[in-house]
Amino acid sequence: MRNILGISAYYHDSAAALLCQGKIVAAAQEERFSRKKNDERFPHHAVAFCLKQAGLTESDLDAVVFYDKPITKFSRMLESYLTVAPGGWATFPRALPPWLGEKLNLRSTIRYEMPELRAETPILFTEHHQSHAASAFYPSPFEEAAILTVDGVGEWATTTIGQGRGNEVSIIKELKFPHSLGLLYSAFTAYCGFRINSGEYKLMGLAPYGEPKYVDRIYDHLVEVKEDGSLRLNLEYFHFLRGLRMTNSKFDQLFGGPRRQPETPVEQRHMDVASSVQVVTEQIMLRLARHAREVTGLSNLCMAGGVALNCVANGKILREKIFDQLWIQPAAGDAGGSLGAALAVWHMNKDQPQPRTVSKPDAMQGSFLGPAFSDDEIEAVLKGHNATYKKLDRSTLLDEVVEVLGDEKIVGWFQGRMEFGPRALGHRSILGDPRSPKMQSILNLKVKYRESFRPFAPAVLLEHAPTFFELDGDSPYMLIVAPVQPEQRLPVDASKHGLERLKQLRSNLPAITHVDYSARVQTVTAAQNPIFHAILKRFEEKTGCPVLVNTSFNVRGEPVVCSPDDAYRCFVNTEMDYLAIGNFLLERGAQPQKVVKQKFHPVPD
Numbered sequence: 001m002r003n004i005l006g007i008s009a010y011y012h013d014s015a016a017a018l019l020c021q022g023k024i025v026a027a028a029q030e031e032r033f034s035r036k037k038n039d040e041r042f043p044h045h046a047v048a049f050c051l052k053q054a055g056l057t058e059s060d061l062d063a064v065v066f067y068d069k070p071i072t073k074f075s076r077m078l079e080s081y082l083t084v085a086p087g088g089w090a091t092f093p094r095a096l097p098p099w100l101g102e103k104l105n106l107r108s109t110i111r112y113e114m115p116e117l118r119a120e121t122p123i124l125f126t127e128h129h130q131s132h133a134a135s136a137f138y139p140s141p142f143e144e145a146a147i148l149t150v151d152g153v154g155e156w157a158t159t160t161i162g163q164g165r166g167n168e169v170s171i172i173k174e175l176k177f178p179h180s181l182g183l184l185y186s187a188f189t190a191y192c193g194f195r196i197n198s199g200e201y202k203l204m205g206l207a208p209y210g211e212p213k214y215v216d217r218i219y220d221h222l223v224e225v226k227e228d229g230s231l232r233l234n235l236e237y238f239h240f241l242r243g244l245r246m247t248n249s250k251f252d253q254l255f256g257g258p259r260r261q262p263e264t265p266v267e268q269r270h271m272d273v274a275s276s277v278q279v280v281t282e283q284i285m286l287r288l289a290r291h292a293r294e295v296t297g298l299s300n301l302c303m304a305g306g307v308a309l310n311c312v313a314n315g316k317i318l319r320e321k322i323f324d325q326l327w328i329q330p331a332a333g334d335a336g337g338s339l340g341a342a343l344a345v346w347h348m349n350k351d352q353p354q355p356r357t358v359s360k361p362d363a364m365q366g367s368f369l370g371p372a373f374s375d376d377e378i379e380a381v382l383k384g385h386n387a388t389y390k391k392l393d394r395s396t397l398l399d400e401v402v403e404v405l406g407d408e409k410i411v412g413w414f415q416g417r418m419e420f421g422p423r424a425l426g427h428r429s430i431l432g433d434p435r436s437p438k439m440q441s442i443l444n445l446k447v448k449y450r451e452s453f454r455p456f457a458p459a460v461l462l463e464h465a466p467t468f469f470e471l472d473g474d475s476p477y478m479l480i481v482a483p484v485q486p487e488q489r490l491p492v493d494a495s496k497h498g499l500e501r502l503k504q505l506r507s508n509l510p511a512i513t514h515v516d517y518s519a520r521v522q523t524v525t526a527a528q529n530p531i532f533h534a535i536l537k538r539f540e541e542k543t544g545c546p547v548l549v550n551t552s553f554n555v556r557g558e559p560v561v562c563s564p565d566d567a568y569r570c571f572v573n574t575e576m577d578y579l580a581i582g583n584f585l586l587e588r589g590a591q592p593q594k595v596v597k598q599k600f601h602p603v604p605d
Contacts, residue, residue: 002020002021002062003018003019003020003054003056003060003061003062003063004018004019004061004062004063004064004065004342004345004346005017005018005019005047005050005051005061005063005064005065005342006018006019006064006065006066006067006131006337006338006339006340006341006342006343006345007042007043007047007064007065007066007067007110007338007341008043008066008067008068008131008334008335008336008337008338008341009030009040009041009042009043009066010040010041010042011040011334012038012040012197012198012334013029013031013038013039013040013197013333013334013335014029014030014031014039014040014041014042014043014046014334014335015027015028015029015030015043015046015331015334015335015336015337015338015339015420016028016030016043016046016047016049016050016338017050017338017339017341017342017369017420018050018051018053018054018056018342019342019343019346020054020056022346022347022354023363024139024339024363024364024365024369025050025053025054025369026049026050026053026054026369026370027050027331027338027339027369027370027420028046028049028050028369028370028371028418028420028562029043029046029335029420029559030042030043030044030045030046031559032046032370032418032559032560032561032562033045033046033049033562035558035559035566035598035599036559037198037557037558037559038197038198039559042109042113043338044113047114049370049371053371057116058114058115058116058117059116059117059118061117061118061121062121063121063122063123063124063345064110064114064117064121064122064123064124065123065124065125065126065341065342065344065345066106066110066123066124066125066126066341067126067128067131067334067337067338067340067341068125068126068127068128068131068154068155068337069125069126069127069128069155070106070125072127072155072156073128073154073155076153076155076156076177106123106125107123110123111123124341124345125341126340126341126344126345127154127155127157128154128155128157128337129149129151129154129157129160129171129174129305130169130171130340130344131336131337131338131340131341131344132149132151132154132160132304132305132329132332132336132337132340133147133149133160133162133164133169133171133302133304133340134169134340134341134343134344134347134348135304135329135331135332135336135337135339135340135343136148136149136164136302136303136304136308136327136328136329136332136340137164137169137302138164138169138340138343138344138347138356138363139329139339139343139359139362139363139364140164140300140302140327140358140362140363141327141358141359141360141361141362142164142300142302142325142327142358143165143166143358144163144164144165144166144298144300145163145164145298145300145301145302145327146161146162146163146292146293146296146298146300146301146302146323147160147161147162147163147164147169147292147301147302147303147304148160148161148162148288148289148292148301148302148303148305148308149162149303149304149305149308150181150182150285150288150303150305150306150307150308151180151182151305151306151307151333151334152180152182152183152186152197152306153177153178153180153182153183156174156176156177157171157174157175157176157177158174158175158176158177158179158180158181158182158183159174159175159180159181159229159230159288159305160172160173160174160175161173161174161288161291161292161295161296163296163298164302166355166356167347167348167353167354167355167356168347168348169344169347169348172295172296173295175230175231178233178235178238178240178241179230179231179232179233180233181231181281181284181285181307182305182306182307183233183238183240183246184222184223184231184233184277184280184281185200185203185277185281185307185310186200186246187238187240187246187247187251188203188273188274188277189202189203190245190246190247190259191246191247191251191252191255191259191260191273192206192259192260192266192270192273192274193259193260193261193262193263193264193266193270194262195262196246197306200306200309200310201309201422202451202454203274203277203278204274204278204310204311204312205453205454205455205514206266206270206271206274206453207271207274207275207277207278207312208275208514208515208516208518209271209274209275209453209498209499209501209502209515210268210270210271210272210273210274210275210276210498211271211272211275212272212275212276212278212279213272213275213276214255214272214273214276214277215276215279215280217254217255217276218276218277218280219280221234221237221254222234222237222251222254223280225283225284225287226287227287227291228287228288228291229284229285229286229287229288229289229290229291231284236250237250237251237254238251247259255269255273256269257269266451266453266499268497268498271498271499278310278312278313281307281310281313282310282312282313282316285307285310285313285316285317286313286316286317286320286322289301289317289320289322289323290322293322293323298323299323299324299325300323300324300325300326300327301317301322301323301325301326301327302326302327302328302329303326303327303328303329303332304328304329304332304336304340305332305333306332306333306334308328308329308332308479309332309333309422309479311478311479311480311481311520312481312518314326314328314479314480314481315480315481315482315518318472318473318480319470319472319482325473326473326480327362328477328479328480329364329421330364330367330419330420330421330423330425330477330479331367331420331421331422332421332479333421333422335420335421335422336420336421339420361474361476361527361528364420364477366425366476366528366529367419367420367421367423367425367477368416368417368418368419368420368425368427368529369417369418369419369420370417370418370419370420370562371417371418371562371563372416372417372418373563373564373582374582375391375582375583375584377564378564378581378582378584379391379584381563381564381565381568382564382568382581382584382586384565385568385592385596386592387568387586387591387592388586388587388590388591388592389584389585389586390584390585391583391584392583392584392585393583394534394583397580397583397585398534398535398538399538400585401413401431401535401538401578401580401585402535402538402539402542402543403542404577404578405431405432405433405539405548406433406539406542406543408432408433408436408438408439409577409578410430410431410432410439410442410443410447410575410576410577410578411430411431411432411576411577411578411579411580412429412430412431412553412567412570412571412576412578412579412580412581413426413427413428413429413430413431413535413553413580414427414428414553414561414564414567414579414580414581414582415427415531415532415580415581415582416531418560418562419560421477423477423478423479423522423552424550424551424552424553424560425476425477425478425522425529425532425550426459426522426524426529426531426532426535426550427531427532428552428553428560428561428562428567429459429532429550429551429552429553430443430447430448430549430550430551430552430553430576431535431548431549431550432456432511432548432549432551433511433543433545433548433549434458434509434510434511434512434545434547434548434549435508435509435510435511435543435545436510436511437505437510437511439456439510439511439549440455440456440510440511440512441503442575443456443511443549443551446574446575447555447574447575447576448551448554448555448556448574449555449556449574450555450556452499452502453499453502455512455514455519455520456511456512456549456550456551457478457512457519457520457521457522457549457550457551458509458512458519458520458521458522458547458548458549458550459478459522459523459524459532459536459547459548459549459550460521460522460523460524460536460546460547461523461524461525461533461536461537461540461546461547462474462523462524462525464540464546464547465521465523466485467485467488468484468485468488468509468547469482469483469484469485469519469521470482470483470484470485471521471523474523474525475521475522475523476522476523476524476525476528476529477522478520478521478522478550479520480520480521481518481519481520481521482518482519482521483517483518483519484506484507484509484513484517484518484519488507488508488509488513489506489507489513489517490505490506490507490508490510492504492505492506501515502515509545509547511549512547512549522550524536535548536548553567553570554570555570555573555574555598558570558598564581564582565599566599567579567581568581568586568596569596569597569598569599570598571586571588572588572591572596573596573598575588576588
């Protein structure tokens with residue numbers, strides 16, 4: 001099998017990934033092309049991109065692999081409904097038609113969606129957590145490692161501990177539905193008024209504004225946790241087996257009132273609830289990591305699954321030094337399952353298993369696996385919008401961008417191949433000066449149009465990271481939260497509570513320092529990320545500061561931009577000051593005054 005296409009679809013974050021001779025050639029989420037956030041539909045655009053990137057057609061594929069086993073998942077759903085019958089009857093009729101259509105007979109569905117596949121091309125299936133485990137281990141820099149996968153639910157598994165050695169990935173232990181750390185966290189996400197499967201990072205960002213007052217209440221009433229990190233949910237407080245809501249009235253009573261409605265003010269109670277479940281999540285993840293070390297005896301850890309995007313918990317695991325090294329799949333959620341499915345089939349094919357060669361720093365190519373656009377393609381788009389722009393050589397572009405960044409201007413930065421995974425890593429980013437006291441507020445309210453409490457991440461040259469952050473090692477994929485170094489911190493008024501703490505300057509880099517003196521760090525090297533490294537290096541030479549604010553190039557409810565057209569539309573519909581796209585620089589005030597509509601489908605929180 002030379003060319004293997006992996007697919008995830010029909011739940012959330014559909015994606016496609018392509019291997020050619022075992023090398024990751026391309027990977028992308030469907031949402032980036034369709035402009036529908038968390039798009040769950042069949043990834044037509046992502047598949048087309050992957051094939052185009054490799055110069056292939058559907059008929060050139062040697063296998064198509066789906067990232068879980070739908071029949072097993074359907075049997076779990078049926079068994080779950082029967083267990084609570086007739087309690088689940090309100091939702092069961094709604095869930096059934098898609099399963100009787102495209103989901104249950106996925107081989108036929110995939111052949112229908114990909115009509116040029118050869119009849120002899122096999123369509124294969126991996127288990128959901130096998131896909132996560134494969135995505136975590138095979139691209140990692142380790143010869144052998146423990147593997148921890150944690151999410152809501154796959155077929156039956158919600159958490160697994162496994163190990164990778166050579167080209168083999170094996171699952172040693174698993175926790176089964178309905179007992180799930182991911183579902184517990186999602187329940188609190190919904191209770192605090194955020195959208196499940198996309199709002200969990202908002203809950204994590206809200207947590208430092210509260211106090212963990214409800215930790216004991218969570219342990220006493222909602223979840224029993226054993227020393228090995230396994231858990232049991234008290235289903236008397238949850239509604240996900242019986243209806244469309246995650247929680248019920250008993251849950252509301254436990255935390256002093258009904259769930260927060262989206263777009264209503266965040267109360268102190270919500271902040272305290274968020275803080276409490278975050279602490280519980282960190283404690284459970286630490287127990288799981290310790291148990292993974294114990295049962296595998298291995299010194300390195302790989303992680304994937306949606307809960308592996310909880311970068312605060314990841315930072316705790318790293319600082320506890322349970323393992324010598326930690327590597328997290330940058331597309332840790334369901335999108336990354338497409339890549340894991342393809343990798344699992346390549347390396348563990350029963351007929352012809354393929355050996356594994358470890359790549360350094362890893363095999364993800366900085367996670368720049370999406371499309372890139374030439375200057376000619378970019379200029380054609382700009383001309384189509386009658387945009388005002390200037391074309392510069394690369395050195396001059398860097399100089400001019402650094403100059404405006406130093407003047408507290410906000411720059412859209414569109415360069416190279418798009419990132420695979422939820423984080424913008426310096427190719428589809430919005431940049432700002434982290435030293436600016438007003439940058440965090442301006443970015444949230446005038447550019448991103450999102451909640452004021454949301455923090456921003458720093459990108460820092462790797463060699464300078466220890467000067468600013470208590471970080472042991474690197475963090476190229478922005479998946480580790482680390483404390484800001486004490487010597488960088490500023491004193492604050494300890495009497496302030498909740499969102500009152502938001503306006504206090506907490507460090508010499510106030511735009512990227514969260515209220516608990518933490519930051520979600522991205523370390524940058526020239527070898528892994530040359531384009532972004534160049535702008536950081538030039539900013540350091542100009543200002544003495546080797547750090548920039550790096551947030552994703554999108555607005556609230558919109559996927560990260562993919563194409564030059566997406567970038568221009570987003571740019572002119574916000575209060576961004578400049579756009580650096582390829583070798584072109586645009587000033588917002590110089591653009592035509594006509595309205596340019598954005599091509600995306602807003603997703604409510």
